[in-house]
Amino acid sequence: MEKKEMQHKDIVAELARRLERGEADVEALADGFASLLKEHCGALETVAVPGFGKFEGEKLMERVEVDSASGRRMLYPPEIRMTFVPGTRLKTRIAEKGEAGDE
Template sequence: MNNKDFITELAQRTGYSADETQQFVNCVVEAMGDHFQDDDSVLIPTFGTFEVKKKMERIMVNPSTGQRMLVPPKLVLTFKPNVSWKERVKNGGAE
């Protein structure tokens, strides 16, 4: 499902126009991004949790050359789905 399909389906379900729905989705994503920049997690109770985690500095070995390199620390965005969603995906979408 691409963005256009998602917006179209969401607009049909909510009764808003596609333009209004696109603006709403953009606002939600922008607000989430603002929280991620502040290292805050975002919890959507019936869906899951988006969290910013820090990956520590580590040593990596290039398999082709055997050369060791230092990988600097970085922040990564992770998602932990709600238990019910995990089960739905695990069972092939059946509830």
């Protein structure tokens, strides 16, 4: 089976269809959610969505690495990374969907 990758426009169109809302409304909701994640995860807070999972901001400290080709030492600045931890309900639903597709 070939893997399919949904792009942003595909997700917006599918959600608009399922929710019977306009694509502009869904786009505004998606932008608002992304802004909320940026704000809270950027402040190293957790955003929990019951039944779905949680988004967490994690700070990576600055580090020095050596370039293997040139031997030069390079200083990388600190950065904030966002991770997603799926909730139990989401994992269960995905597993059930996979089992249904195995038949």
